[in-house]
Amino acid sequence: MALDDLVRQANTKYGASKTTTLSFDQSTGQLPMELFITDEHSEHFLSLKTGGDTDRGLITGLMALGSIPCFLIALWLLATGNYEGASNGLIVAVPLVAIPFLWETFRRLPLPIIFNRRTREIYYDNNGELYHAPWDGLKALTCEFQMVGPYTAGMTNASLEILVHQFGNAENALMISLGTPMGKTLDMQKGFWEYIRSYMNNGPWFDENGNPSDSDKFVKTQLASNLKQSGFLGHTRKVIAEKKAAAKGKNYLSGIDVAMLLGNLFFHPSSLIQDFTYKIANRRSRNHWPKIVLERLRCDGPSSRLIDLEKEADS
Numbered sequence: 001m002a003l004d005d006l007v008r009q010a011n012t013k014y015g016a017s018k019t020t021t022l023s024f025d026q027s028t029g030q031l032p033m034e035l036f037i038t039d040e041h042s043e044h045f046l047s048l049k050t051g052g053d054t055d056r057g058l059i060t061g062l063m064a065l066g067s068i069p070c071f072l073i074a075l076w077l078l079a080t081g082n083y084e085g086a087s088n089g090l091i092v093a094v095p096l097v098a099i100p101f102l103w104e105t106f107r108r109l110p111l112p113i114i115f116n117r118r119t120r121e122i123y124y125d126n127n128g129e130l131y132h133a134p135w136d137g138l139k140a141l142t143c144e145f146q147m148v149g150p151y152t153a154g155m156t157n158a159s160l161e162i163l164v165h166q167f168g169n170a171e172n173a174l175m176i177s178l179g180t181p182m183g184k185t186l187d188m189q190k191g192f193w194e195y196i197r198s199y200m201n202n203g204p205w206f207d208e209n210g211n212p213s214d215s216d217k218f219v220k221t222q223l224a225s226n227l228k229q230s231g232f233l234g235h236t237r238k239v240i241a242e243k244k245a246a247a248k249g250k251n252y253l254s255g256i257d258v259a260m261l262l263g264n265l266f267f268h269p270s271s272l273i274q275d276f277t278y279k280i281a282n283r284r285s286r287n288h289w290p291k292i293v294l295e296r297l298r299c300d301g302p303s304s305r306l307i308d309l310e311k312e313a314d315s
Helices: 003-014 058-079 083-106 186-202 217-224 229-247 255-286 306-314
Strands: 018-023 038-041 045-048 113-116 121-126 129-134 139-147 155-166 169-177
Touching: 018 186, 038 217, 045 186, 058 083, 058 255, 083 255, 113 186, 121 155, 121 169, 121 306, 129 306, 139 186, 155 186, 229 255
Parallel strands: none
Antiparallel strands: 018 139, 038 045, 045 113, 113 121, 121 129, 129 155, 139 155, 155 169
């Protein structure tokens, strides 16, 4: 599929007024920017969430929060010697947590888009079919377009897409989106492409200009903005502390701050359980990648690209 064909498809798909081609080896002029979709940024690969089930673990967390009174009553009955009553309390409380936990951890999460820095290629799962693309020579298309709703003014959006091919069938290709285009600008998408470029070409750690760095400080700063559910309590406390320092302790606490702090404090145990559940589900889902992908995600795995395997099979 020619690049001109992809541009025409993008213009038809989005009604785009501005289509820009980005390259793996050319700077966009923007600084690296993470757009809150990184699932994992490690030394060997970068994985991006593909959307869907981002709230996995929510039901388990809420049910665990609701079961706390049952556990407390069971402990009180146990302390008073009422073993039968304590057993009945646990019979109610344990399934409230165990059933949603097992259901949410055993249901498969959508697999992320993986940029393998070590083998310099990309992996994508499409309903169980493996798609891939080599990083060297890769082009991306970003399209800026407007959406107008009945109750809102025009909203600027921008997509960022790359082309991948089915493993073993190069004629079957897909354009996949690197995150949702909603609420993004062209400069934001260019900045995210720079983040990916910096990782693949200069990474795994780089500075605010995308240059290689021995420190992971800038990367951690970027990823820190992508808060987990359990991180909202710490974020709220940080905001309050900054307001206190700016006001020098005088009239710095607003009603909204108090409500946010109490709300996050109340739901913090539920959020911790939600994050733990998501982590387990994500780890289990990763095993659904084909063996040829899993072994290449290891630091000591094969260095050959999937495109190299296809060429060997054709020769």
